[in-house]
Amino acid sequence: DAKTTQPPSMDCAEGRAANLPCNHSTISGNEYVYWYRQIHSQGPQYIIHGLKNNETNEMASLIITEDRKSSTLILPHATLRDTAVYYCIVRVAGGGSNYKLTFGKGTLLTVNP
Amino acid sequence: GAVVSQHPSRVICKSGTSVKIECRSLDFQATTMFWYRQFPKKSLMLMATSNEGSKATYEQGVEKDKFLINHASLTLSTLTVTSAHPEDSSFYICSASHRDKPVYGYTFGSGTRLTVV
Numbered sequence: 001d002a003k004t005t006q007p008p009s010m011d012c013a014e015g016r017a018a019n020l021p022c023n024h025s026t027i028s029g030n031e032y033v034y035w036y037r038q039i040h041s042q043g044p045q046y047i048i049h050g051l052k053n054n055e056t057n058e059m060a061s062l063i064i065t066e067d068r069k070s071s072t073l074i075l076p077h078a079t080l081r082d083t084a085v086y087y088c089i090v091r092v093a094g095g096g097s098n099y100k101l102t103f104g105k106g107t108l109l110t111v112n113p
Numbered sequence: 114g115a116v117v118s119q120h121p122s123r124v125i126c127k128s129g130t131s132v133k134i135e136c137r138s139l140d141f142q143a144t145t146m147f148w149y150r151q152f153p154k155k156s157l158m159l160m161a162t163s164n165e166g167s168k169a170t171y172e173q174g175v176e177k178d179k180f181l182i183n184h185a186s187l188t189l190s191t192l193t194v195t196s197a198h199p200e201d202s203s204f205y206i207c208s209a210s211h212r213d214k215p216v217y218g219y220t221f222g223s224g225t226r227l228t229v230v
Contacts, residue, residue, distance in 0.1 A: 046221075
């Protein structure tokens with residue numbers, strides 16, 4: 001799986017958009033970009049994933065650059081409950097023992113009142 | 114949909130005893146389940162991968178005789194920490210791959226906080 005680079009921490013004001021960057025310059029053509037988050041003392045939660053097109057769901061938007069070497073997760077209106085560690089993971093799509101999910105250090109997003 | 118239930122959420126045990134942690138996929142069949150361990154302020158570390166009806170595959174450095182994994186059905190996997198010691202105190206998390214929707218990634222349980230005293 002391609003490696004990713006994320007800033008260790010970010011701050012965001014409540015109600016503002018949170019933009020979390022991720023670099024994945026060695027991504028392969030068949031690898032997706034996945035985002036998960038982990039709120040303190042809970043299991044990770046799936047947020048969104050994409051291959052090359054921008055994606056949006058009820059939680060967030062994912063913007064992937066045209067060369068696919070980086071992406072940005074956007075939380076449009078951050079709330080205090082969005083304070084968590086956000087993980088950007090790049091891997092091929094698929095389930096099963098050949099498709100492990102490997103976590104890096106992620107970005108600790110702190111939403112401030 | 115795609116809910117994974119993990120039980121117990123917290124457990125305290127005495128050194129030398131064994132502890133079993135259950136991971137159930139409630140509304141889907143899980144082809145594969147994964148077990149992670151997380152120490153304070155660290156990221157998740159994959160311990161092992163289990164497929165229904167077959168032996169688990171352990172990551173390098175993880176003792177298979179200490180961390181027993183059983184995946185008897187498509188909805189249940191268990192992790193037993195045998196002869197637990199204080200250094201086994203950690204946050205254990207399971208995840209499951211949806212058999213019919215693998216592209217959507219994995220669903221995680223809420224974790225088990227194990228404290229060995």
